[in-house]
Amino acid sequence: MTTLAPILSDIWDAPRSWTYATYAEHQGYDAWRKAIHTDPTELVNAVKDSGLRGRGGAGFPTGLKWSFLPPPDGGPRYLVVNADESEPGTCKDIPLMLANPHSLIEGVAITSFAIGSNHAFIYLRGEVVHVYRRLLAAVREAREAGLLGTNILGTGYDLEVTVHAGAGAYICGEETALLDSLEGRRGQPRLKPPFPAVAGLYARPTVVNNVESIASVPTIVRNGVDWFTSMGTEKSKGHGLFSLSGHVARPGQYEAPLGITFRELLDMAGGIRDGHSLKFWTPGGSSTPILTAEHMDVVMDYESVGAAGSMLATRAIQVFDETTSVVRCVSRWTDFYQHESCGKCTPCREGTFWLKQILHRLEAGKGTESDVDLLLDVAGNIEGRSFCALGDAAATPIKSAIKYFREEFEQGIHTPAWELFPYEANAAFSGATA
Known part of the structure; x- marks a missing residue:
């Protein structure tokens, strides 16, 4: 495998890629227009069948997480997008929201409809004010286009999307600490059970998903399950953003099918800086066990990285050469x-x-x-x-x-x-x- 898969990053280099007009020119919101006329159960099953796994770290099957919600009881239920990207070395969600926020907004709309939610929240790191403003603008544009708000596209479905800026706490990346913070309390993890699917935000059934997970939903709906499963490995389907930083010639975001090897990603990034050699690297940010040069050919999927003694997590690949202590x-x-x-x-x-x-x-x-x-x-x-x-x-x-x-x-x-x-x-x- 030597090719990239620009899907979420496909229009990042387009003029004013963050605007509704540019997104709409590239099939933007076509999936939402299709999904709102689809049985919500079919949408949940499609995401389950796609094999999409949470892109925020744990890799839990996304559709399965949605299916854990109890049957409707007449009360509210919520979708919360965890955009509190804090892990040292992780830098994929913020560029995604900055370059193409509408892919997230469309994913939020489809997911909310699928789980029966009429109010979704995007919890963002408070330090990234420029991203916060861009998300607010994207929500406003989607509302003005009739894709959010009340009686969306004449279907009778209502959806409010609230963008909330946190106060800059790593602990709020933990889903229950995030929920406490969102409710106005000190961000500290809750005792589980009950899990958020049963008693989450305001003690109501809640789905908490990562930015990249939700942003991946529209392309699954638009292109089909078979298209998504054609990428990746048997148990790690689809594509993902790999963030390469450190002592590489061309650090940046590399979107590729899961199953690409670390060696291939490193080659795409121009290799280790001239005159130096690889010493150690992290496959998923600073919280994952480090690997060394002997792991160059590790396949970047959940199972293979786990077998090598580490975790794929957020695919934040920090690379260090022999000059590093x-x-x-x-x-x-x-x-x-x-x-x-x-x-x-x-x-x-x-x-x-x-x-x-x-x-x-x-x-x-x-x-x-x-x-x-x-x-x-x-x-x-x-x-x-x-x-x-x-x-x-x-x-x-x-x-x-x-x-x-x-x-x-x-x-x-x-x-x-x-x-x-x-x-x-x-x-x-x-x-x-x-």
Whole structure:
């Protein structure tokens, strides 16, 4: 496989790609006009049959998630789009909403109709004001075109779409913390069960999906299930955005069928920067276990990446060459997770604090003989014991980094990371010093 699949990114380079006029010129809202005259059960089944899996990290089947909603009881039910993209290295949803917000709005309309919702919410990171304004404009344009609001296309179906800007908290990427934040409370994860499908937003049945998942729905409705299943692998169907960043010649978004290999993606990105070699990389952002050069031919689908000991997650591929200190890199990630811990549970609140202290010692070359094993012990006491997945996100990079580069951590007992890996060597790119 050496070809890309520009589907969600197909019109990103079109003039004023974010406008309704440009989107409509490229079959925009054709799927919504078709879907609103289709039995909602057929829409749910089509998404189930397509094999579309959540593009936000866990990879849970999207249509199956929709089907978990209880039968209608006359009360409201909601769709909530998780646009709180916060994972270090992940940068696919924000470009998608910036370049083509109407693909998301159309997906929101189809999904809301399929699950019987008359009010949908898009929860966006508050820092990206430019994206927030663009989404608001897209909702307004869709409403003016008669595609949102009351009595849509004369069918009697009503749909309101609210774009909500959060306050910049990583924890609100966790779906129940997001719901609490949306309700005006402090963003902290809820105890489950009950799950959002039963008691979500305002204690009503709620579907929470990622931006890319929802934006993928219109093309499935428009082109058919067979078209979508023709891409990808047996258990990981369709296409996805792969975000390559770090020490590659051409960092950016690469939309390809699931099942492409890391080596192929790296080649498309121009390979590692000149004069350097691959040291380690993350397949799904900083919260996924790192992989090394021995994993170059890993197939980028959920099953294969899992078999290699990591997770596909958000397909945020961070690439690091031999000038990078693993200890310094993992230490910066841990600083982030310690800062973003909501403090609700002891393993994460206390554990990330101590991980940070130990890593700072090792980075400064002031570690003790027991620090590496202590890191593993603390990480092991966080993983699987925290209230939500943030604790796991902090523990897994550390455990995998020690697995592959234990000697480098042990060097932190006597030598600072900046002496082993000078900043100047890491920053130099194409002959220039950043």
